[in-house]
Amino acid sequence: xxxxxxxxxxxxxxxxxxxxxxxxxxxxxxxxxxxxxxxxxxxxxxxxxxxxxxxxxxxxxxxxxxxxxxxxxxxxxxxxxxxxxxxxxxxxxxxxxxxxxxxxxxxxxxxxxxxxxxxxxxxxxxxxxxxxxxxxxxxxxxxxxxxxxxxxxxxxxxxxxxxxxxxxxxxxxxxxxxxxxxxxxxxxxxxxxxxxxxxxxxxxxxxxxxxxxxxxxxxxxxxxxxxxxxxxxxxxxxxxxxxxxxxxxxxxxxxxxxxxxxxxxxxxxxxxxxxxxxxxxxxxxxxxxxxxxxxxxxxxxxxxxxxxxxxxxxxxxxxxxxxxxxxxxxxxxxxxxxxxxxxxxxxxxxxxxxxxxxxxxxxxxxxxxxxxxxxxxxxxxxxxxxxxxxxxxxxxxxxxxxxxxxxxxxxxxxxxxxxxxxxxxxxxxxxxxxxxxxxxxxxxxxxxxxxxxxxxxxxxxxxxxxxxxxxxxxxxxxxxxxxxxxxxxxxxxxxx
Amino acid sequence: xxxxxxxxxxxxxxxxxxxxxxxxxxxxxxxxxxxxxxxxxxxxxxxxxxxxxxxxxxxxxxxxxxxxxxxxxxxxxxxxxxxxxxxxxxxxxxxxxxxxxxxxxxxxxxxxxxxxxxxxxxxxxxxxxxxxxxxxxxxxxxxxxxxxxxxxxxxxxxxxxxxxxxxxxxxxxxxxxxxxxxxxxxxxxxxxxxxxxxxxxxxxxxxxxxxxxxxxxxxxxxxxxxxxxxxxxxxxxxxxxxxxxxxxxxxxxxxxxxxxxxxxxxxxxxxxxxxxxxxxxxxxxxxxxxxxxxxxxxxxxxxxxxxxxxxxxxxxxxxxxxxxxxxxxxxxxxxxxxxxxxxxxxxxxxxxxxxxxxxxxxxxxxxxxxxxxxxxxxxxxxxxxxxxxxxxxxxxxxxxxxxxxxxxxxxxxxxxxxxxxxxxxxxxxxxxxxxxxxxxxxxxxxxxxxxxxxxxxxxxxxxxxxxxxxxxxxxxxxxxxxxxxxxxxxxxxxxx
Numbered sequence: 001x002x003x004x005x006x007x008x009x010x011x012x013x014x015x016x017x018x019x020x021x022x023x024x025x026x027x028x029x030x031x032x033x034x035x036x037x038x039x040x041x042x043x044x045x046x047x048x049x050x051x052x053x054x055x056x057x058x059x060x061x062x063x064x065x066x067x068x069x070x071x072x073x074x075x076x077x078x079x080x081x082x083x084x085x086x087x088x089x090x091x092x093x094x095x096x097x098x099x100x101x102x103x104x105x106x107x108x109x110x111x112x113x114x115x116x117x118x119x120x121x122x123x124x125x126x127x128x129x130x131x132x133x134x135x136x137x138x139x140x141x142x143x144x145x146x147x148x149x150x151x152x153x154x155x156x157x158x159x160x161x162x163x164x165x166x167x168x169x170x171x172x173x174x175x176x177x178x179x180x181x182x183x184x185x186x187x188x189x190x191x192x193x194x195x196x197x198x199x200x201x202x203x204x205x206x207x208x209x210x211x212x213x214x215x216x217x218x219x220x221x222x223x224x225x226x227x228x229x230x231x232x233x234x235x236x237x238x239x240x241x242x243x244x245x246x247x248x249x250x251x252x253x254x255x256x257x258x259x260x261x262x263x264x265x266x267x268x269x270x271x272x273x274x275x276x277x278x279x280x281x282x283x284x285x286x287x288x289x290x291x292x293x294x295x296x297x298x299x300x301x302x303x304x305x306x307x308x309x310x311x312x313x314x315x316x317x318x319x320x321x322x323x324x325x326x327x328x329x330x331x332x333x334x335x336x337x338x339x340x341x342x343x344x345x346x347x348x349x350x351x352x353x354x355x356x357x358x359x360x361x362x363x364x365x366x367x368x369x370x371x372x373x374x375x376x377x378x379x380x381x382x383x384x385x386x387x388x389x390x391x392x393x394x395x396x397x398x399x400x401x402x403x404x405x406x407x408x409x410x411x412x413x414x415x416x417x418x419x420x421x422x423x424x425x426x427x428x429x430x431x432x433x434x435x436x437x438x439x440x441x442x443x444x445x446x447x448x449x450x451x452x453x454x455x456x457x458x459x460x461x462x463x464x465x466x467x468x469x470x471x472x473x474x475x476x477x478x479x480x481x482x483x484x485x486x487x488x489x490x491x492x493x494x495x496x
Numbered sequence: 497x498x499x500x501x502x503x504x505x506x507x508x509x510x511x512x513x514x515x516x517x518x519x520x521x522x523x524x525x526x527x528x529x530x531x532x533x534x535x536x537x538x539x540x541x542x543x544x545x546x547x548x549x550x551x552x553x554x555x556x557x558x559x560x561x562x563x564x565x566x567x568x569x570x571x572x573x574x575x576x577x578x579x580x581x582x583x584x585x586x587x588x589x590x591x592x593x594x595x596x597x598x599x600x601x602x603x604x605x606x607x608x609x610x611x612x613x614x615x616x617x618x619x620x621x622x623x624x625x626x627x628x629x630x631x632x633x634x635x636x637x638x639x640x641x642x643x644x645x646x647x648x649x650x651x652x653x654x655x656x657x658x659x660x661x662x663x664x665x666x667x668x669x670x671x672x673x674x675x676x677x678x679x680x681x682x683x684x685x686x687x688x689x690x691x692x693x694x695x696x697x698x699x700x701x702x703x704x705x706x707x708x709x710x711x712x713x714x715x716x717x718x719x720x721x722x723x724x725x726x727x728x729x730x731x732x733x734x735x736x737x738x739x740x741x742x743x744x745x746x747x748x749x750x751x752x753x754x755x756x757x758x759x760x761x762x763x764x765x766x767x768x769x770x771x772x773x774x775x776x777x778x779x780x781x782x783x784x785x786x787x788x789x790x791x792x793x794x795x796x797x798x799x800x801x802x803x804x805x806x807x808x809x810x811x812x813x814x815x816x817x818x819x820x821x822x823x824x825x826x827x828x829x830x831x832x833x834x835x836x837x838x839x840x841x842x843x844x845x846x847x848x849x850x851x852x853x854x855x856x857x858x859x860x861x862x863x864x865x866x867x868x869x870x871x872x873x874x875x876x877x878x879x880x881x882x883x884x885x886x887x888x889x890x891x892x893x894x895x896x897x898x899x900x901x902x903x904x905x906x907x908x909x910x911x912x913x914x915x916x917x918x919x920x921x922x923x924x925x926x927x928x929x930x931x932x933x934x935x936x937x938x939x940x941x942x943x944x945x946x947x948x949x950x951x952x953x954x955x956x957x958x959x960x961x962x963x964x965x966x967x968x969x970x971x972x973x974x975x976x977x978x979x980x981x982x983x984x985x986x987x988x989x990x991x992x
Contacts, residue, residue: 018544021537022518025525029734037719038738041517045735048514052548223533238525239541242534 006074009065012056013082014280017240019053025238031230032246047105054101057093066090078281081464085282088161095144104141107134108410115408124379124397131407132375135368138412142369152369155413159289160420162466165366167479168416174481175419176359179352180389186340186352186492194339195332198324202254206320210254211247211261213316218265218299219451220245221272233260235267235296240284243271254317255337259300266299267292269451273459283463289414291467293421294428295454301351301422302429303450305491307334308439338491344386344394345403351422352488356389358419361404365412424471426483428458431475502570505561508552509578510776513736515549521734527726528742543601550597553589562586574777577960581778584657591640600637603630604906611904620875620893627903628871631864634908638865648865651909655785656916658962661862663975664912670977671915672855675848676885682836682848682988690835691828694820698750702816706750707743707757709812714761714795715947716741717768729756731763731792736780739767750813751833755796762795763788765947769955779959785910787963789917790924791950797847797918798925799946801987803830804935834987840882840890841899847918848984852885854915857900861908920967922979924954927971 023046030042056062070083111130118127138155145154153164212227230246238244245264249257270292278284286292303309310330318325325333340350346357364381367373373381382401387393394400406414432438432453441449457474465473472478519542526538552558566579607626614623634651641650649660708723726742734740741760745753766788774780782788799805806826814821821829836846842853860877863869869877878897883889890896902910928934928949937945953970961969968974 014540015544015547018541019548021541022522022545026518026521029521029525033722033724035718035720035722035738037717038735041735041737044510045514045517048511049518051511052515221533222531224531226529226531228529239534239537241537242531 005065005068006076006079009069010281012062012065013086013282016053016056017280017282017284019049019056021237021239021242023049023053024236025242028228028236028238028244028246031232031234032228043109054093057089062086063090078277078283078464082282085285085463089282092145092158096141097144100137100140100144104134104137104410107137108408110134111408111410112405115402115405119398119402122396122398122402124402127402127408128375128378131378134407134410135375135412138410139369141410152366152413155369156416157413159414159417160467161288162468163288163290163416163420168420171423171479171481172359172362172416172419175355175423175484176389178481178485179356183340183342183353183356184391187342190335190339190492191341194335197253197255197336199252200321200324201251202321202324204249204251207249207251207254207257210316210320211257214258214261214313215245215265215268217445217447218262218269219448220265220268224272225268227261233264235264235271237271240274240279243268254321259304262299262304263296266296269299269454270295270459273455274462275460278462278464285463286467287461287463287465287470288420288467289417290420291424291458291470293417294424294471295421295458297421297425298428298454302425302487303442303447305334305338305351306439306442307331308442310334311443312445340492342390342392344390344392344399347403352492353390355419355422355484358415360385360389361406361415362419364401365407365415369412420467420479423479423481423484424467426487427471427475427477427480428454429487430483431457501561501564502572502575505565506777508558508561509582509778512549512552513776513778513780515545515552517733517735517738519545519549520732521738524724524732524734524740524742527728527730528724539605550589553585558582559586574773574779574960578778581781581959585778588641588654592637593640596633596636596640600630600633600906603633604904607904607906608901611898611901615894615898618892618894618898620898623898623904624871624874627874630903630906631871631908634906635865637906648862648909651865652912653909655910655913656963657784658964659784659786659912659916664916667919667975667977668855668858668912668915671851671919671980672885674977674981675852679836679838679849679852680887683838686831686835686988687837690831693749693751693832695748696817696820697747698817698820700745700747703745703747703750703753706812706816707753710754710757710809711741711761711764713941713943714758714765715944716761716764720768721764723757729760731760731767733767736770736775739764750817755800758795758800759792762792765795765950766791766955769951770958771956774958774960781959782963783957783959783961783966784916784963785913786916787920787954787966789913790920790967791917791954793917793921794924794950798921798983799938799943801830801834801847802935802938803827804938806830807939808941836988838886838888840886840888840895843899848988849886851915851918851980854911856881856885857902857911858915860897861903861911865908916963916975919975919977919980920963922983923967923971923973923976924950925983926979927953 026042026046026049030039030046034042066083066086069079070087074080107130111127111134114127114130118124139151142151142154145157147154148164150165156163156165156168208227212222215227216222224241225243225245228244228246229248231248233245233247235243235245245261245268247257247260247264270286274284307330310333314325314328314330314333318328338350340352342353343349346354346361349357360382363385364373364378367381368375368378379397379401383393386400406412429438432450436449436453438450441447458470461470468478475483522538522542522545526535526542530538562579562582565575566583570576603626607623607630610623610626614620635647638647638650641653643650644660646661652659652661652664704723708718711723712718720737721739721741724740724742725744727744729741729743731739731741741757741764743753743756743760766782770780803826806829810821810824810826810829814824834846836848838849839845842850842857845853856878859881860869860874863877864871864874875893875897879889882896902908925934928946932945932949934946937943954966957966964974971979
């Protein structure tokens with residue numbers, strides 16, 4: 001491959017990344033500043049950009065460049081990884097016929113609208129036909145993408161490259177088998193020990209300032225990123241040098257914004273932490289959703305739920321909301337925020353029960369894809385499994401199978417990433433604390449060594465290694481549920 | 497042309513508009529919320545989107561569709577106008593060789609950087625080589641676009657379609673010949689009559705609220721638009737249903753934000769006022785920059801500088817800044833804001849001298865393009881002409897020929913649009929007040945009839961008519977300097 005060709009390939013890749021970034025910015029704006037009356041048009045603009053991106057990615061010229069680069073020896077150590085990723089992106093894009101892509105987008109937009117109505121009116125029947133159609137197309141999509149006879153693997157692979165049901169399910173089974181008998185005792189114990197935070201007005205501006213300062217302390221670079229508000233917190237790349245986080249602020253509860261900051265901040269640090277030499281390449285990305293989620297969970301659960309973190313941080317809260325938290329100690333505060341509740345809602349779930357919510361969704365979506373479960377039977381099956389796993393039964397579909405937007409978006413195979421992220425996070429924090437006095441540093445407010453450790457062992461690799469390789473190299477083991485249970489029990493054993 | 501082909505053509509046109517909107521949003525964000533460290537990358541993202549837009553616009557398939565539509569009879573009354581505009585856009589895009597487009601973009605970016613340094617250090621020599629190169633490429637560009645032997649016409653035509661030097665120059669000459677002898681007396685008279693506004697802290701939040709309320713009263717639809725802040729106020733379309741204005745706020749002077757609101761609000765109302773049937777077509781646009789500027793000037797000068805406007809509005813200011821403007825009447829206030837000053841700066845210029853600043857730039861850029869004036873002689877020629885036209889001589893290049901960014905952006909042929917806008921605005925307000933008691937309505941705070949009149953006579957047409965046709969149909973005359981002088985003298989005759 002000539003130098004010229006390599007430069008052309010790089011230019012094409014940068015173009016693709018710029019289109020990703022433009023799509024990112026339009027999506028960010030949609031959730032933050034877009035006028036209400038411009039929603040329909042924004043959807044059309046995004047569809048146009050997605051179409052342009054698809055054409056660029058699938059063009060023969062791009063493919064020829066990639067294949068010619070794959071055959072040639074290159075001095076550039078990044079080229080093989082980039083080619084591999086490019087081939088994967090092209091394989092997925094080319095495997096999906098245009099008709100299917102269009103039908104899927106339309107079914108998704110119908111399902112989303114139906115889901116919103118169904119949830120508002122607690123009327124599953126109004127969602128059922130749209131969901132049935134979407135699941136049918138999800139199955140078609142999986143067939144088009146499948147490289148084995150296990151359809152679900154093709155869906156899982158979109159979010160968690162290389163992961164299979166055969167590898168995942170034994171881990172999920174262990175998590176379920178060990179968690180179910182634990183949570184009743186944890187709930188009783190933590191609820192008995194906790195007092196609620198004082199009822200007060202926790203001012204909006206003071207909360208945002210605390211969140212901003214927390215991000216600075218975590219090492220988030222505001223010269224290459226932003227913090228805004230949206231209805232649902234998220235993190236988004238509007239370019240390699242432009243990472244945007246959002247939170248929401250409730251004046252009756254400062255924990256929502258603070259924990260969203262830790263969570264989104266973890267994602268944001270990852271996106272800002274790829275090695276500089278990866279800039280503008282296809283390798284400036286995480287290799288999967290689970291490892292990305294591990295970073296948000298690391299900060300949210302393994303930093304934010306530690307007493308030592310609040311030894312330094314609680315006085316800042318006390319200063320920000322004068323008089324409200326007088327007499328509170330870090331110990332008392334950490335009891336208030338580490339409460340296990342047997343609830344029906346995933347988003348509000350605590351660290352212990354969260355994985356059971358995922359397990360429930362995994363089992364049901366697997367059955368929907370295989371056809372073992374019909375759409376009509378979904379609400380009942382959901383409630384049944386909720387009772388088995390969590391010991392609580394939703395009172396209605398709104399509290400049950402209508403609570404999440406994922407399926408209405410056609411995102412089947414996504415939920416396991418949350419659980420994988422939880423397990424990876426625990427593996428990482430165990431290794432990190434092996435050689436580092438995390439509690440000592442947190443009590444001094446020093447988050448820098450933790451960010452530096454994550455940067456070196458996780459972020460910097462970008463897409464040069466798979467998630468499995470990164471975690472194995474950092475912790476000595478691949479996906480492993482043991483550290484999750486050890487860290488969980490250590491945290492809750494302290495509560496007596 | 498089959499219905500299918502027409503639908504394909506429309507889909508392509510919508511795609512083009514979506515790309516325009518995406519470029520718009522990325523540009524808006526660049527001036528409002530972009531992190532500093534993301535500037536370089538944003539420039540590259542915009543270049544990629546511009547490149548995609550260019551490819552879409554210039555594709556043979558698009559051209560074939562347009563030509564086939566042009567030959568066929570269509571029941572759709574919008575088709576001929578769309579085809580005409582599309583042909584023009586394609587003619588311009590295809591006339592410019594890729595090499596020239598790239599060389600121009602690079603020269604522009606070098607010139608912009610050199611201009612910033614030159615202005616900061618008051619060092620014209622550091623700008624001169626970059627400007628010389630850019631002017632050379634402007635000339636090449638004009639040669640590529642030219643359809644007559646008058647090169648300048650090709651530049652003018654990009655901003656003011658159909659306008660020529662032969663039509664424009666007699667008007668400019670009249671404006672110059674009549675204004676030069678007037679301004680000395682106007683300056684003396686208005687300065688003697690005016691008192692400065694009280695020195696006070698005009699709170700930021702109160703100013704923004706006043707501006708927002710003013711926009712609501714003007715009829716600006718916040719469900720399809722936004723108001724934000726930026727270093728330099730501007731108006732931008734991020735879609736047909738998404739018009740974004742910006743202002744800046746100075747706490748020592750509330751007039752800056754209020755007049756920027758009137759100005760940008762005028763632009764914004766235009767962009768929100770195209771007839772609904774033009775949505776998503778190439779006709780949902782103004783037919784030129786001058787007519788767009790007429791709308792901003794209409795509100796800024798012919799509404800905002802009227803005493804009747806402040807009869808209603810001054811009490812709102814007095815309530816927003818308690819105690820500060822006690823004892824001020826609308827008459828006294830309007831004297832304070834209508835002061836003529838013989839200054840060297842265009843942006844700070846008043847209604848009377850502004851056009852002379854344009855005339856100066858027009859004469860010099862014409863000489864630069866023709867080669868009659870060398871770059872080295874520009875600062876001297878500028879100062880000379882400033883003295884002739886405005887009676888004042890800049891003390892240095894920073895105050896003189898380095899004050900505007902336009903030439904550093906390669907925008908030669910743009911300045912006349914400002915003057916054309918000023919003249920059109922006066923023509924429109926004269927006709928509007930013929931059948932409408934504008935002062936009576938303004939004194940009651942009723943801006944709706946004015947917006948409705950502009951919507952009907954100007955905005956709704958979009959690109960279906962040329963600027964000349966719109967103004968002629970609304971006022972009975974094409975571009976005409978007389979109303980400008982009549983309205984100017986009427987306003988200043990009141991000041992004795």
